[in-house]
Amino acid sequence: MGRTIKREADLLITDEKEPVKHRLRERGAAERPVELDNFLNLLARAMLHPSASTMASFVAGKVFQKLERTGTLRDKRLHDTGIPSGLEAALQNAIAARDIYAEVAQSVWRLAESLVWIRGRSGPFASLNFEKAHAHSVIVGPGGLEDRADIRVGLTYMEPYSRFPDHVQRFSRAFLLLSPCELSIAGESWISTGIGGVFAAEAGQSFAMRCTTTPLLAVWCHVEEIGR
Structure with a gap:
């Protein structure tokens, strides 16, 4: 058995310290809006493509x-957080x-104004900015x-010349890169990948990413363990 990773150790879990509560609709879930449904279908095509790594396709x-079952749909933005200037x-x-x-x-751009954008915590080896x-x-x-409460599909944006802090993945997570990026997984040497890179970081592995002259944009997803 691997060691238990605390929620706060995973810097892509940014919403709360306590485990999420069960909020799924049991019956009669509404139909997804067209733009959200289109985004999820396109994401599935990209992440489950034969060129994706086996682990990434397994997690995704x-x-x-x-996602064959719909959760509770929100018809308006909870907070007017604005869109990152370089998105x-x-x-x-x-x-x-x-x-x-x-x-x-x-499809991300069509959803961007409806999303809540927040800044997470910093950590070891993060860029000064x-x-x-x-x-x-x-x-x-x-x-x-x-x-x-059972899954997350999220976005991470970073401005040019930024480095995401080293942290430990609590959940196995799949990523789709929409920008060039350099990665370090499980303490291995940095590797470069371009737009369309699909990879996974397993639960318990250390993870870091950085970008240089162009901003970084990654879509990621994982299955939650309700109650943890």
């Missing part, structure tokens, strides 16, 4: 299986790449456009 597959430029880079990743980026140079948003999950 469990998320999309749960449009980051999305334009992905749109220029064409293919399925351009479609994912376009990190606290003001990044933002997270949950699209599906606690506080998201589709509020539910």
Whole structure:
């Protein structure tokens, strides 16, 4: 058995210290809005593509299986948090790449104004500007456009020349990159990947990412363990 990772050790869980409560609708769930449904379908195509790593497709597959059931849909933004100033430029880079990743980026832009954007905590080896140079948003999950407790589908944005702090993944998490990025997983050497990279970091592994001349934008997802 692996060691238990505390929630606060995972810097992509930004909403609360206590375990999420069960908030799924049992019956009669509403139909998803077209833009949200389109985003999730495009994301599934990208993350389950044959070129994706086996582990990433395994993690993402469990998320999309749960998405066959709809959570509680939110019809308006909870807080007017604004959109990160460099988000449009980051999305334009992905749109220029064409293919399925351009479609994912376009669908993110259509949702962006409805999302709640927050800044997470800093940590070891983060860039000096990190606290003001990044933002997270949950699209599906606690506080998201589709509020539910069993999964999270989120976005992370970082301005150019930013480094995400080293931290430990509490849950196995799959990522789709919509920008160039450098990664370090489980303490291994940094590797570079471009737009369309799909990878996974397993529960209990250390994780860090950074960008240089272009902003970083990543879509990620994981299955929650309710009550933990």
